[in-house]
């Protein structure tokens with residue numbers, strides 16, 4: 001995979017060419033100070049959000065020697081305030097409003113798909129810049145775009161000059177069973193995979209032929225020989241009326257998830273008999289339903305509840321557990337750490 005091929009998959013490169021066939025979107029250049037804020041992995045502070053940090057009430061009624069938890073340390077305590085980007089924020093808000101008030105955010109290539117669990121609505125739907133910042137700052141995919149977009153390229157040409165951009169796409173309720181990923185090699189559509197392979201969708205097996213032929217027709221009429229690379233991966237959506245929409249272009253290589261194919265198959269053509277058109281793969285009913293591919297990016301629910309104080313009983317249990325552990329440690333100091341004694 002060449003750097004140029006990756007660069008060609010940036011949103012602002014393909015969007016003007018395929019505008020008619022995809023979801024309405026706006027592209028805003030990311031100011032340098034916003035990029036720096038996104039890359040700064042200090043405390044996550046998001047401006048414009050409801051910061052109900054009640055000022056810590058220091059009524060030290062409890063005896064100090066009993067509880068030596070240090071909530072603050074005079075030397076290191078600083079008041080962390082969220083940086084403000086008034087001009088950029090106005091620009092973003094205007095763009096969001098003009099797209100109907102709810103957007104799906106991306107950078108040049110990636111959406112923060114690995115961070116949806118952190119949002120209050122557990123979704124990537126955003127209504128303001130602070131919603132976007134919360135997702136972007138929590139996402140490894142966004143960091144990848146910002147820091148090493150050409151990591152897996154194998155040519156030694158200099159890195160293309162980057163102009164980072166915030167992409168705002170009009171929010172659309174896409175039904176996961178309507179999403180497909182298409183693999184294109186030398187401008188030939190060689191494979192189509194159900195995108196959400198963790199689920200079995202009955203309609204896909206029933207309508208296999210009509211889905212495949214409508215995607216092939218869309219590809220022939222609107223995409224083939226019109227994209228800058230001859231090898232690429234195309235994401236499409238087939239709506240309930242049977243109309244096919246373009247969702248995204250991705251590089252043809254390991255940076256892109258090969259879903260129900262392997263990259264070996266796609267690159268060498270093994271197991272793909274292409275006489276009757278592209279190979280079409282979907283999850284069968286007898287395949288056990290698999291976990292969501294982004295699960296590994298989450299932190300355990302308990303940590304979230306503890307850190308937000310969401311579940312007071314959990315916090316009490318946790319403190320009791322800690323206290324118990326401390327007592328145990330005092331009892332047998334030189335033993336190995338252990339989880340719990342039965």
Ligand SMILES: Nc1ncnc2c1ncn2[C@@H]1O[C@H](COP(=O)(O)OP(=O)(O)OP(=O)(O)O)[C@@H](O)[C@H]1O
Nearest residue numbers: 023104109110111169170171172173174235248250
């Ligand atoms: N405008 C939109 N409104 C609502 N949901 C969307 C929108 N665009 C995309 N999605 C959903 O988000 C998912 C990811 O979108 P997209 O493919 O643009 O992200 P990506 O970061 O490029 O993903 P990948 O890394 O798999 O290429 C899509 O599969 C779709 O379910």
Ligand SMILES: [Mg+2]
Nearest residue numbers: 109248249250
């Ligand atoms: Mg993509």
